Amino acid sequence: MRAVVIRSPGGPEVLELRDLPDPEPPHGHVRIRVHLAGVNRADLLQRAGFYPAPPGVPADIPGLEYVGTIDAIGPGVTRYSGGERVYGIVAGGAYADRLLAHEREVVPAPAALSDEDAAAVPEAFLTALDALVVRGRLVPGERVLVHAAGSGVGTAGVQIARALGCFVLGTSRTADKLDRCRELGLDEGIVTPGGVFAAEVLARTGGAGVDVVLDLVGGAYVPETIAAAAKKARIVVVGLTAGASAQLPLGVLLQKRLEIIGTVLRSRPIEEKIEAAKLLERTLSPWLSRGIVRPVVDRVFPLSEAAEAHRYVASNVSFGKVLLDARS
Numbered sequence: 001m002r003a004v005v006i007r008s009p010g011g012p013e014v015l016e017l018r019d020l021p022d023p024e025p026p027h028g029h030v031r032i033r034v035h036l037a038g039v040n041r042a043d044l045l046q047r048a049g050f051y052p053a054p055p056g057v058p059a060d061i062p063g064l065e066y067v068g069t070i071d072a073i074g075p076g077v078t079r080y081s082g083g084e085r086v087y088g089i090v091a092g093g094a095y096a097d098r099l100l101a102h103e104r105e106v107v108p109a110p111a112a113l114s115d116e117d118a119a120a121v122p123e124a125f126l127t128a129l130d131a132l133v134v135r136g137r138l139v140p141g142e143r144v145l146v147h148a149a150g151s152g153v154g155t156a157g158v159q160i161a162r163a164l165g166c167f168v169l170g171t172s173r174t175a176d177k178l179d180r181c182r183e184l185g186l187d188e189g190i191v192t193p194g195g196v197f198a199a200e201v202l203a204r205t206g207g208a209g210v211d212v213v214l215d216l217v218g219g220a221y222v223p224e225t226i227a228a229a230a231k232k233a234r235i236v237v238v239g240l241t242a243g244a245s246a247q248l249p250l251g252v253l254l255q256k257r258l259e260i261i262g263t264v265l266r267s268r269p270i271e272e273k274i275e276a277a278k279l280l281e282r283t284l285s286p287w288l289s290r291g292i293v294r295p296v297v298d299r300v301f302p303l304s305e306a307a308e309a310h311r312y313v314a315s316n317v318s319f320g321k322v323l324l325d326a327r328s
């Protein structure tokens with residue numbers, strides 16, 4: 001197989017395309033001929049040496065999501081026989097043209113989606129749906145705030161909240177991304193060059209604040225988010241691009257009876273990965289097939305240009321997902 005390997009921790013230049021032996025699927029696993037893989041911030045962290053792969057996945061091949069075709073079946077596999085087009089999340093190894101996954105983590109890709117669109121779905125949409133609805137207990141009619149609304153997860157979160165009939169506010173440091181988010185259902189966009197937004201959120205919600213926050217930014221956004229929260233709001237912290245620690249105004253937390261919930265997909269045990277796969281298959285795939293939500297692809301790089309793709313993601317200019325094409 002061809003795989004992008006992290007030669008040693010460092011900058012994008014440490015990513016190297018290598019020929020490696022094809023992996024054989026163990027019991028309960030299938031091998032997937034990867035068509036495209038998504039690029040995620042976690043891959044950039046892993047490459048730099050800050051986010052090691054969990055046990056059981058390749059330590060030096062990044063990649064958390066894919067679309068592809070099953071090309072080999074391990075012993076004991078009952079759900080697939082080979083040739084099916086599938087998509088899903090894995091804990092690593094997707095920057096390659098061959099990938100192993102447990103058959104129950106693998107989901108049939110909707111026929112209505114092109115390969116490019118399918119590859120843009122799993123990590124962004126599952127993260128957003130899980131954070132908003134499972135962790136954040138979002139219900140129709142609530143007010144939602146999505147930070148970094150133009151990101152891969154953010155563009156998914158805006159659409160999911162809108163599909164549930166919520167009033168959706170979003171932040172970004174880039175005005176143009178908020179304009180594009182309006183086409184996805186964003187009601188109110190707030191440009192946040194200095195990370196200040198609470199007064200605007202309160203003004204645009206008639207003083208009430210927001211019920212659920214999809215926080216993809218963390219750091220200094222957290223106290224502002226708490227100021228922007230309605231009573232009994234749920235703040236789901238998913239990403240830490242602005243920093244891994246924050247000042248917490250605990251008095252406000254108590255007075256408003258807020259919940260701050262942290263979440264991560266990658267390190268979950270297999271049982272929870274299977275639950276996530278069910279969410280993808282039973283909720284998101286039908287929504288995508290019916291056009292209730294749609295993937296947002298910014299740019300596709302050949303697998304051989306993974307380093308360039310990492311530089312591009314780090315530049316913060318992308319809107320939606322950046323992908324790697326393992327067929328080219």
Ligand SMILES: NC(=O)c1ccc[n+]([C@@H]2O[C@H](COP(=O)([O-])OP(=O)(O)OC[C@H]3O[C@@H](n4cnc5c(N)ncnc54)[C@H](OP(=O)(O)O)[C@@H]3O)[C@@H](O)[C@H]2O)c1
Binds near residue numbers: 039149152238318
């Ligand atoms: N917990 C999980 O399981 C999980 C799963 C997936 C993703 N994540 C995390 O969720 C976040 C979003 O992921 P993604 O793949 O959707 O990201 P992405 O598409 O690469 O977009 C991230 C955006 O965040 C904004 N940003 C970057 N640095 C910032 C800063 N210092 N302050 C404020 N905004 C900043 C930028 O947009 P603007 O500057 O234009 O606003 C950037 O385009 C990342 O932190 C990622 O690691 C977590």
